Amino acid sequence: MTALRELRGHEKIKTSLAGALVSNRVSHAYLFYGPPGVGKKTAGLAFARALLCSGGDGDACEVCDDCTRSKRGGHPDLHLIRPDGASIKIRQLREVCDGAVFTSFGEGRQVFLVEQAERMTTEAANSFLKTLEEPVAGVVFILVTDDPARIPSTVLSRCLCYRFNNLSREDVAKVITQEAGSAELAHTMAVLSGGSPGRALALLGGSAGRDRALEVALSLVVNSRRAMPVPPEEIAGREDAQEFVNYLTVMFRDVMIIQQTGLSELLINIDRRDDLAKLASAYDRREVLDILLTAEETARRLAGNVNQRLALDSLLLKIAGF
Numbered sequence: 001m002t003a004l005r006e007l008r009g010h011e012k013i014k015t016s017l018a019g020a021l022v023s024n025r026v027s028h029a030y031l032f033y034g035p036p037g038v039g040k041k042t043a044g045l046a047f048a049r050a051l052l053c054s055g056g057d058g059d060a061c062e063v064c065d066d067c068t069r070s071k072r073g074g075h076p077d078l079h080l081i082r083p084d085g086a087s088i089k090i091r092q093l094r095e096v097c098d099g100a101v102f103t104s105f106g107e108g109r110q111v112f113l114v115e116q117a118e119r120m121t122t123e124a125a126n127s128f129l130k131t132l133e134e135p136v137a138g139v140v141f142i143l144v145t146d147d148p149a150r151i152p153s154t155v156l157s158r159c160l161c162y163r164f165n166n167l168s169r170e171d172v173a174k175v176i177t178q179e180a181g182s183a184e185l186a187h188t189m190a191v192l193s194g195g196s197p198g199r200a201l202a203l204l205g206g207s208a209g210r211d212r213a214l215e216v217a218l219s220l221v222v223n224s225r226r227a228m229p230v231p232p233e234e235i236a237g238r239e240d241a242q243e244f245v246n247y248l249t250v251m252f253r254d255v256m257i258i259q260q261t262g263l264s265e266l267l268i269n270i271d272r273r274d275d276l277a278k279l280a281s282a283y284d285r286r287e288v289l290d291i292l293l294t295a296e297e298t299a300r301r302l303a304g305n306v307n308q309r310l311a312l313d314s315l316l317l318k319i320a321g322f
């Protein structure tokens with residue numbers, strides 16, 4: 001677990017939370033909301049650590065006993081609540097809250113971090129509201145959600161709400177550089193992620209999909225007009241097919257950029273620029289535009305209720321030059 005100061009981005013939120021800690025004006029309930037994968041839970045855990053730190057001044061000090069414990073993930077006053085099956089049930093809230101009352105000593109805080117808070121059942125949300133109506137000194141709830149519209153307005157109105165936005169490409173790239181292993185691959189995944197480090201890491205895990213799409217395009221160029229193209233066997237369902245078309249679209253966008261500008265720093269798939277250059281020399285500009293338009297049409301058809309194989313075939317035939 002990290003400290004608030006180590007988080008990338010979200011500058012205003014970090015400043016505001018640190019300010020509340022320093023002035024000791026901490027609210028009883030917080031709601032961290034915003035798109036998936038941008039660091040809401042990470043921020044919630046960092047804030048929880050700062051709240052529990054006995055030596056800090058607006059953030060975890062990293063030297064006190066509390067910080068040592070929370071760093072290892074085993075602080076007795078930090079309680080994580082996450083869905084049990086599809087929902088967060090009243091039983092879960094009661095268990096953890098009752099337990100907390102019995103173990104609470106002295107003036108320390110008790111912090112409850114509720115993941116996917118939109119999954120609280122109505123009963124759980126009502127019991128939660130009751131807790132907020134009679135707040136216990138030192139108890140802080142941090143609710144985390146991608147979908148605040150599903151949280152009852154009665155709950156929302158009692159929380160201090162912070163909206164987390166997507167991060168800049170640079171920040172996402174910095175967050176995932178170590179996992180990516182190279183700055184170039186980190187850049188590529190940061191661009192494709194649209195500002196979400198969580199999504200970037202997922203893409204990194206699935207970067208085989210991107211490479212597969214590139215291999216297909218390269219092999220179609222080599223075998224141009226000689227063999228009927230076949231979609232890769234790994235493409236099983238609609239989502240696979242959509243992802244495959246997405247990767248092809250992003251790739252041919254890069255090919256178009258090479259053809260029109262020759263500037264490799266503008267590429268999304270900068271780590272594969274040599275392969276992309278091969279594609280750029282194999283097609284003329286009109287063909288690339290044609291492929292991009294067909295890819296767009298294919299994506300639209302896949303989103304509708306069409307035969308997936310037919311939709312993919314027309315795109316692959318176009319790329320193969322038929």
Ligand SMILES: [Zn+2]
Pocket residue numbers: 053054055056060061062063064065066067
């Ligand atoms: Zn500390």
